[in-house]
Amino acid sequence: MAVITAPRPHPLAPLSAAEHTQARDAVAKLHGPSETIFFRAIHLQEPKKAELQPFLEAEHTGALTEDTPRPAREAIVEHDVIRADRAEYINAVVNLDNGKVSTVSAPVPHQPYFTPESYTMLSGEFDLFNDHCINSDLFKDAMSEFTLPEGFEVCVEPWPYGPPNADEENIPRLMQGLVYAKDARNGNPDSNHYGYPIPIVPIMDWHTKKITKVERIATGGIGDELEAKVRSDKPVKLFENHKGCEYVPELLDVPLRTDLKPINITQPEGASFTVQDDGLIEWQKWRFRLGFTPREGAVLHDVHYDNRSVMYRVSFSEMTVPYADPRPPFHRKQAFDFGDGGMGRAANNLELGCDCLGAIHYVDALMTEPDGSPSPGKAVVCLHEQDNGILWKHTNFRTSRAVVTRNREFVVQFITTLANYEYILMFKLDLAGTITLETRATGIVSVTGIDEGKTSAYGNIMTPGVMAQNHQHVFAVRIDPAIDSYNPADSQVIIEESHSQKIDPKTNPYGNFYKVQRQKVEEATWVDAEPRINRLLKFENANKKNPISGKNLGYKLVAPTTAMLLAEPEALAARRALFAHHNAWVTGYRDGELWAAGEFTNQSTHEVGGVADMVKRGDWFTDRESNGANGTNGHAEDEGKRSSPVVWSVFGLTHNVRVEDWPVMPVEIFQLHIRPTDFFTANPALDVPGTRNNASVLLGGSCCTSSGDKNNAAMAQNNPVTHLQGSGAAVPAKDAGANVDEKLGKRLSKTFNGIFGSKKEVKEVN
């Protein structure tokens, strides 16, 4: 395979199909006939920061030449080597400059994520899992305990096995299934099976492909025991009084609304942004590179505003969804949507006019097939502009002159489906230098069966016999700042708090003073939210001051303050998601450390290599003697060193399910803002024109005084506004109707114009 030559791609450009295939072939060549390779994912191996930094600096200063040193162009090839007795998960790195495999990891002692294309078959493990279950005697035996309504089919949905119990040492790669029935009588393939849960959980060993166990689920309510009852000989009739739970329009038993008139969003002169083939995106004064990884989905690299760096990398890192039903096996019902599945792998193909409105640019990404060949993931990201109300306004009350500008946003959106559930994830950039990350949770809540008529302390009834379990979605966002510099030594994180102060005759005589306190984060740590003192994190450049304020150039993190993981700290669900215990973490930068819960979450019993381990390692952010090994090089991976801070923001939804969340839930939204604080020398959006939009139209007349106005004019005849000359005295009631003075009337008008700028149009008196 020929080495790829000039024009050389940007170091952050996604792999081309040619590079993808080159990497695949290089790894394939390593293996002999006895070895079968399953290719999980092939994607860009992001350059080491220390190697990329000089390249980016040269690029941004216009000093880039063919001779500029650049990091090796590398691909990571995640693959399984399948042997007779076992399968080994291996990460290989291929150097695309010379076509050689540069590193091959040792087989990983963890269960890797699930992919659509498991090594165990070609036909999709989800399908095969379903078939294996349905054909298994164990499963048939379990199913014989139930009778389904005529015309219903069984349907098994694969779930990660979750955390093994204490007595499950060295277990193989397992999958557990949630079992549903589907009303097939309507012949509609999208008939919603999620509303018909069957209370058994089959478990399959992926290596033997045998169903090893079918667990029974308790279906009781308040006061009933946690364990499933032994069934009577007589099969239990399921779903006899079921109300149905369809969501596709043709199956709804309610008519669709017909009175929602269209809103059209158009850009007749085109959009204000440009997109290059290599992922470079420019909009207004923003410039960044869009990445897309199988695990994270969209990622922002090298984010600049007005040619000044703001962020090295911003990404959604992880999310865990533990369920709060104490009844086994639900303690194992916990998904890590990034680590067990992958938001990029699960990305929707977005639809114009549905997922995104307006003038939209779609971005494709390469996916990897089981044999390592690339296949296109079409329209997995959409890019567009949108209006978000008013950005800034001021009215001069003396003249009534108003200046108002609109808040335009640039949106990077992707949407993922993980079995029953959807996540809509967005990066938004605005005209005032703010970066916003938004999460929207929607889709179908996960349910289990409950004896009809009973209620539960573990969830809420969605429809008779069906309970949605309380659960949480805890997100982690990873922020690698570069505040007007890519020099790690410039980067610091500050905790700012605002504290009440006791009354003191010398410093606070009236008690209205509050003290803004700053504390530098000296070494890796977690930080909890404390809204009572307005605690927030700031990303700062320790060596560059704002010329106006004299303070460090900075950005601040404005994150949602939410409950953290509620599982008891000793719970399996908690031990494997330590990241979800604190609102924020500050860790030392290491190349490739992107995962809040660690790289391997599937079947994990505790968090390995996640933020908690990064903190334990004890990296520090100011000069000091390295304890032990040299602080800056030659260190062991698990040993602290002088580093630059990376911030992880954690927030989430404690989802005590509402009936309104059924059968598909309205979005639950969170927004995290990264806002400039003394990064600029003034409002960066001061130069946004307050142009009037001429496409807007006036509806009807004004309402509440449209009649009133007429009366008003009429009354004005009967009760002319009246003023005495000069003095400050006001209207003698009995004199109403006398001494009209036009000059004073005008003065009055001017006054109306003036005060509070509230009334541009006034009634002249005469």
Add this chain to the structure above:
Amino acid sequence: MAVITAPRPHPLAPLSAAEHTQARDAVAKLHGPSETIFFRAIHLQEPKKAELQPFLEAEHTGALTEDTPRPAREAIVEHDVIRADRAEYINAVVNLDNGKVSTVSAPVPHQPYFTPESYTMLSGEFDLFNDHCINSDLFKDAMSEFTLPEGFEVCVEPWPYGPPNADEENIPRLMQGLVYAKDARNGNPDSNHYGYPIPIVPIMDWHTKKITKVERIATGGIGDELEAKVRSDKPVKLFENHKGCEYVPELLDVPLRTDLKPINITQPEGASFTVQDDGLIEWQKWRFRLGFTPREGAVLHDVHYDNRSVMYRVSFSEMTVPYADPRPPFHRKQAFDFGDGGMGRAANNLELGCDCLGAIHYVDALMTEPDGSPSPGKAVVCLHEQDNGILWKHTNFRTSRAVVTRNREFVVQFITTLANYEYILMFKLDLAGTITLETRATGIVSVTGIDEGKTSAYGNIMTPGVMAQNHQHVFAVRIDPAIDSYNPADSQVIIEESHSQKIDPKTNPYGNFYKVQRQKVEEATWVDAEPRINRLLKFENANKKNPISGKNLGYKLVAPTTAMLLAEPEALAARRALFAHHNAWVTGYRDGELWAAGEFTNQSTHEVGGVADMVKRGDWFTDRESNGANGTNGHAEDEGKRSSPVVWSVFGLTHNVRVEDWPVMPVEIFQLHIRPTDFFTANPALDVPGTRNNASVLLGGSCCTSSGDKNNAAMAQNNPVTHLQGSGAAVPAKDAGANVDEKLGKRLSKTFNGIFGSKKEVKEVN
């Protein structure tokens, strides 16, 4: 004056100009020639709830007839009676059915709010204040301590005096001024004076109209004393190195952006809502009446969804803005924007295509002139629909069928200018039954002078010699719920919390369970936020169950968790804003109790009649023996009784000012959500059609693999995807290129379609 006759207005309809004038004349008649009346405000006296309730119930059940008992139609007339020696503030209520004055309050022992039309003159107290200052010897003497650049003019801005000091017993009505210079050389009336603060504060007695005092302001920095230095004989030269601070486009020293292409929002088929002259608004399944008061601005009354009541009344109630600069007289720099000024009085006249985009309906409101005649406040509220992304979505990964609906919102927006500052306030209703209240703070931050080169612990430098002081904006929203009933006895408030549970073999063997605890609010109280346990308030109907879940019909409050007032509890700023000490208050309903900080905030030394007093009164929400007076009638106002709960949500911005906030600040946004929880029997937006919007357009091609695709096609020739028959074994690397099996290829395609629903378009293999 003739009595207004049929057709009779709806009890909640704003006053017509005729009614307004009728009320004015009724009060004017009470007074003789010796009495001069200054009319502050004339507006609807909202009916007592007990009298309005049966009328509304009849209206909503279609049982309304001419004979239906209706509450008296009344107007409140807020006016001053000006006597030689004093002015008395009086509230009179006029019965518009018989034209008679029904009640006249005793003169109020508090200073009323400021209005554009103070009783002290007709020419606008702001203007007159400015003139009085500039002509006063005291002021001239103070100004002689400074020299201004050539061509600058002095400009004095009135502020509420704030809280009197302990040694200021029974002081008269005072106003304090912030003094600025204005660069008049450019001849532009909108040249921004706020950037040129002069460190003196004149104080005027409104009764004598004398400047009684001119206070000096310290201009030091860190380490300097709190008191102003005694000036040297030589005048201090101000603003020598000032950088300017213009914001109107024609005065900017930076060019406006020219590359922001228009976004047009249009509704070619018109809007989906209707507005009646009497304020009735219907949109989708929502129905409510829009009110507008001088103090609150827009108010929502009688809010229904799908013919079921949700809210009796929702409003923004108060906001206080204390400044944290400990140097006198800044301890008195604290505005109550509702109580001292009035959001309705200060409402902007909104501009199409600037303040609102799309198809807009504007609402006028009547304002009151000093002689009591009505004048139109044009376009003080705008009504429109907007798109807010995706409302709900699910993709069936087995078929790739996606169903997605857009999140349409109905927006009620008004904007107020209070001197230097703007507030954008919104009510938003959505298709899923949620009510959102949004606040946006913008405008020009309040500054003071600082010796050039110095920095301060009390604020931040905006431009040389100019410091913006740290401050807070603490909002209070008032929520009077009516959850599917107007019967007060049905209404209850629940505190819901989610608590971790210790591991217990019987109840929580694996520790993943968390307990959702409910506590009924039995009597008036405050409630602080506690995000760690996901504490939230629920409005419930105690007597109506959700037929699906069996739980009480309810709505929940999802409010921002922010810092409360940071002033020390003993501080004047804190004592007069007790409402701002807690995130939420639950009080007993009383007619006319609408003000979180009490009715009279101007020159207040402590909160009177605000939420703290309402709690002290000790109303309760369940049946019990009344202690003392009869629990339901004949009670004294300050005595507790059985009542229905009203909830006050408090949140705010701790504004440690950024350089980016200068000269006009980008909006700081908060949103409060009131969401149905088991109020409906399913997602109320399930019937929203997922119609594709055909006005949306595709930009360019997809980017990142547009080249990749070509290569991809090419590579496909060299590396056809290959599969072995049947078995679960994967691709032997060395066999690449052999044994193509189309059927399996198709199967593979189906798999790609299926898993995670991520890839609708797949590469067929052949």
